[in-house]
Amino acid sequence: SAAKLGLLGLSNTVAIEGYKYNVHCNTITPVSGTRMTEGILPPEMFDELKPEFLAPLVLWLCHEDCEDSGGLYKAAGGWYGKFRWELTEGLMCQKSQEALVTPEEVRDNWEKIIDFKGAHHPASTYEDSALLAMALQGNRGNSKVKSNPTAASSASLTGPLSAVGVNLKARSFTYNAKDVILYALGVGVSTEDENGLQFLYENSEDFSPLPTFGIVPSQATMMGGELWSQIPGWSVDFTKLLHGEMYIENIKPLPTSATLYTELKVVDVLDKGSGAVLISNTLTKDEKGDPVSWAQWSLFIVGEGNFGGPRKSTKAVPLYDAPKRSPDATEEFKTDIDQAALYRLNGDRNPLHIDPAFAAMGGFSQPILHGLCFFGIAARIILKNFCKNDAKLFKAMKTRFARSVIPGQTLVVDMWKEGSRIFFTCTVKETKQACLTGGYVDIVDKDSRMTSTPISLQLSSSAVFHEISQRLANTPGTAEKVKAIFLWNINKNKTHAAQWTLDLKHGPGSVYEGAPRNGEKPNVTLTLEDDDMVALVTGKLNAQKAFLSGKLKVSGNVMLTQKLQALLKPQAKM
Numbered sequence: 001s002a003a004k005l006g007l008l009g010l011s012n013t014v015a016i017e018g019y020k021y022n023v024h025c026n027t028i029t030p031v032s033g034t035r036m037t038e039g040i041l042p043p044e045m046f047d048e049l050k051p052e053f054l055a056p057l058v059l060w061l062c063h064e065d066c067e068d069s070g071g072l073y074k075a076a077g078g079w080y081g082k083f084r085w086e087l088t089e090g091l092m093c094q095k096s097q098e099a100l101v102t103p104e105e106v107r108d109n110w111e112k113i114i115d116f117k118g119a120h121h122p123a124s125t126y127e128d129s130a131l132l133a134m135a136l137q138g139n140r141g142n143s144k145v146k147s148n149p150t151a152a153s154s155a156s157l158t159g160p161l162s163a164v165g166v167n168l169k170a171r172s173f174t175y176n177a178k179d180v181i182l183y184a185l186g187v188g189v190s191t192e193d194e195n196g197l198q199f200l201y202e203n204s205e206d207f208s209p210l211p212t213f214g215i216v217p218s219q220a221t222m223m224g225g226e227l228w229s230q231i232p233g234w235s236v237d238f239t240k241l242l243h244g245e246m247y248i249e250n251i252k253p254l255p256t257s258a259t260l261y262t263e264l265k266v267v268d269v270l271d272k273g274s275g276a277v278l279i280s281n282t283l284t285k286d287e288k289g290d291p292v293s294w295a296q297w298s299l300f301i302v303g304e305g306n307f308g309g310p311r312k313s314t315k316a317v318p319l320y321d322a323p324k325r326s327p328d329a330t331e332e333f334k335t336d337i338d339q340a341a342l343y344r345l346n347g348d349r350n351p352l353h354i355d356p357a358f359a360a361m362g363g364f365s366q367p368i369l370h371g372l373c374f375f376g377i378a379a380r381i382i383l384k385n386f387c388k389n390d391a392k393l394f395k396a397m398k399t400r401f402a403r404s405v406i407p408g409q410t411l412v413v414d415m416w417k418e419g420s421r422i423f424f425t426c427t428v429k430e431t432k433q434a435c436l437t438g439g440y441v442d443i444v445d446k447d448s449r450m451t452s453t454p455i456s457l458q459l460s461s462s463a464v465f466h467e468i469s470q471r472l473a474n475t476p477g478t479a480e481k482v483k484a485i486f487l488w489n490i491n492k493n494k495t496h497a498a499q500w501t502l503d504l505k506h507g508p509g510s511v512y513e514g515a516p517r518n519g520e521k522p523n524v525t526l527t528l529e530d531d532d533m534v535a536l537v538t539g540k541l542n543a544q545k546a547f548l549s550g551k552l553k554v555s556g557n558v559m560l561t562q563k564l565q566a567l568l569k570p571q572a573k574m
Contacts, residue, residue, distance in 0.1 A: 004029075008072060015070035016308065024069035026061045029083075030054050031076035049077040056080075067312070087120045088113065160269040160276045160307050162233030168226055170261035170285070173217035177202040177256050179346075180209045183216060186343035187376030188333055195389040202256070209254045211394035212379045214293035215372055216346055218248070218282040221262040222297055223348065227280070231266075236301055239362060242401075243371045244277060245298035247317040249396035251291045260292060261285050267460075268316065271309035275302045279316055314534050315460045317398050319438030320470050322423040327414035329385045332429065333377055335369060337408040343373040369405040374435060378426045381413045382441045386422050392444070395420075399439030403428070411435070418473050419510055420444070461490050461533040465500045468537075469511035471567050472502075479509035482563045487515065487522035492530050502567075524556040537568055 007027065014025040031037075032054065033046040057075045060066055072083040091112045093105045106113070184199035187210065191200060198206045228236060262284040270277040278299045284292045296317050336342070340353040348370055351358040359367045379397055387393040405411070410429035415422055420443050426436035465488075472478060482504035490498040501522070503510045516522055528536070532551050535541035543561075546552035554561060 012070050018069075024061075024066070026068060026071045026073060028054065028057060028061075029072065029074050031074070045077075053078045084121050086116065087122060088116050089119065159234055160271070160278075160304060160309060163231045163266045163269050163278060166227070166230045166266040168221060168224075168230065168264040170263040171221040171224055171226075172259055172261050173220045174259040175216070175257060177207070179216070180207075180213060180256055183213050183346050183376070184210055186339075186346050187212075187373060187380055188335070188339070189380060194384070198389060207256055208391050209256060210376065210380055211250055211254070211383065211391045212248055212376045212397065213254055214250060214284060215246075215248055215295060215376075217260045217262050217284050218293070218295040218297075219347055219372070221264050221282055222280065227264065227266075234304075236304070240275075240302035240304075242300045242302065243297075244300040245296075245316075245319065245398070245400045246372065246375055247296040247396065247398040248293065249295070250293050250394065253392050254292060255286075259287055261287075268313040269309055270311060270313055270316075271305050271307055272300070272311065273305045275300050276304035276307065276309070277301075279313060281315075314463060314538060317463050318466055318470070319398060319400055320423065320440055320466075321438060322414070322425055323416045323418060325416070328417050329415040330412065331381050331385065331415075332410055332412050333381065334410045335374070335377070335405065335407055339373060339407045340367055340369045341407075343370050348372065364404065366406060369407050369409075371401040371404075374405050374411055374426060375399065375401075377411060378413050378424060378436055378439070379441065382415060382422050382424060385415060386417060386441075387443055395442040395444045397439070397441045399424075399426075399436045401435070402437045403433050403435045405435050419508060420512065421469065421473070459490065459492060459497055459530050461498070461500075461530045464534055464537045465511055465513075468502065468567055472504075472509050472511060475567070476508060478567065479504040479507065482509075482560070484523040484557070484560045484563070485516050485520060486560075486564070487525045488533070489525065489527040490530050490533060491527065494529075497530060502564075504563075522556065524554065524558070524560050526561070527553040527555075 011025050011027040014023070018025060030051075031049055032051040033049040034051065037049075038046060054075050057073060057080050061068065061071075061073070074081045074083065091109050093101045093109055181200050181202070189199045189210070190196050195206070197204045198208065199210055201207060228234075262282050264280055264282045266278060266280050268279040270279070278297075278301065280297045280299075281294060282297070283294045286292050298316065344350070344353055350370075352362055352364070353359075353367050353370055356366055359365075375397075378399070379394070382397075383389055383391065383394055405428055409431075412427045412429050413424055414427070415424045417423075422441040422443060424436070424439045424441065425434055426439070427434050485505050486502040488500040488502070489496060490500065498513065499515055500511065500513055501516050503512075503516065505520075505523075528546065528551055532541055532546060536543060536546060536552070541551070543552065547554060
């Protein structure tokens with residue numbers, strides 16, 4: 001037994017050390033009818049536990065599509081399962097930073113220490129360390145034993161781990177028509193464009209900001225300098241900071257002038273081996289406190305990886321590849337030689353985009369164009385081609401920054417329409433290299449109103465519904481088989497936070513935020529917490545157990561949930 005446990009430790013070490021080389025390593029504990037178990041197992045069980053039943057699990061774990069690593073699995077006669085660690089919530093017994101903990105205090109709190117209600121399941125030392133940090137910082141205040149508030153800070157984590165959970169209070173941003181016009185000019189809008197004056201002339205009847213203008217107040221908070229001062233345990237070299245991915249979603253149309261307030265929360269830090277990815281959400285509200293837009297920033301910090309963190313995140317808004325067919329529309333745009341000099345006036349005055357000497361220090365032959373500049377250029381091209389320049393129909397946009405662009409180069413935007421989603425890629429014509437990949441824009445049907453239900457700064461289930469939408473697009477005929485409408489009520493801390501509709505009744509089907517359109521009634525209504533929705537679809541929460549325990553509440557035709565298996569599988573089975 002000791003030798004076998006040693007092999008498990010070796011396997012886990014290979015999984016951790018091999019991570020940066022894309023090497024996966026797992027362990028299987030097989031139960032088979034062999035010469036060693038003959039005479040020990042009952043004959044009928046011995047005959048059923050054939051060794052060949054181990055092969056399917058081995059083949060899957062070795063397949064390139066399997067992302068699992070560092071796992072411990074059991075295989076027996078065609079039955080397969082996975083082991084995991086389980087840790088109680090525990091209890092902070094230390095009364096103050098200087099105080100010792102007596103055996104009597106452990107004895108008196110023993111039932112709480114060993115209580116597995118609300119237990120955690122750390123999958124790595126990263127998660128275990130994060131749980132410990134939260135315990136040191138929070139449990140003292142929550143336990144019956146009073147503590148020294150300075151003790152937690154002395155034990156806080158350092159490095160990338162210290163960033164998770166950092167919050168920035170709302171930062172104000174005031175703008176007017178001049179700023180709206182400056183942004184439009186920065187992303188290439190011209191008076192020669194059809195409806196160009198709509199974004200360039202304040203007296204135009206339809207004058208409005210471009211739908212991606214919401215990035216500007218969000219960036220003011222992101223780049224205000226306060227974020228990094230709140231992460232004292234992590235010193236970052238800003239010359240190694242790159243913009244990895246961007247997501248922006250409009251909750252309601254942006255006004256042409258306003259004072260907005262943007263708050264920020266760091267929701268995750270990923271370990272990519274060669275660097276760390278900092279994922280932050282920003283929520284922008286108006287003066288009444290009503291949400292206007294929210295954004296997700298993914299920043300890649302070169303050289304900050306290999307700290308034992310997760311490689312993927314359920315909190316990240318996903319990217320999707322474009323359909324493998326000819327694009328429905330293609331448009332070129334030649335950037336101006338002074339495009340970066342103009343765009344930087346919107347707030348991003350990084351000298352990398354204008355100073356040749358600074359650009360050279362960053363490894364570039366000349367200043368490069370802002371990623372959010374050609375992000376905005378692609379957005380307005382899609383807006384023109386599929387929304388007829390109606391900013392109210394532009395719901396959300398997501399993409400990855402793949403390569404840099406030099407001012408003066410020509411951008412080629414290829415677009416594919418799939419339902420209410422426009423997939424796109426952006427390529428530099430002169431180099432034939434993609435600068436934006438995995439991108440899409442979600443548009444709003446003309447007969448529907450933009451939802452006033454915000455996606456909270458802390459909601460994780462948004463990514464889940466985007467994944468369901470993608471699966472629906474990849475499984476034609478699903479709606480014809482189901483012919484029903486599902487309404488999901490998502491709660492956060494028992495408070496209603498969002499609604500999502502899965503319409504499998506009309507056309508090819510669709511997924512969108514908000515109640516069913518055109519006044520239709522849902523056939524099934526499902527209500528659960530945000531985190532439970534993520535756990536359900538990722539397979540960490542069993543649907544039947546969730547229903548029986550009250551975590552998942554279902555009303556309407558409950559049997560229709562069985563027809564959701566095709567969309568939720570393999571993450572969960574309804």
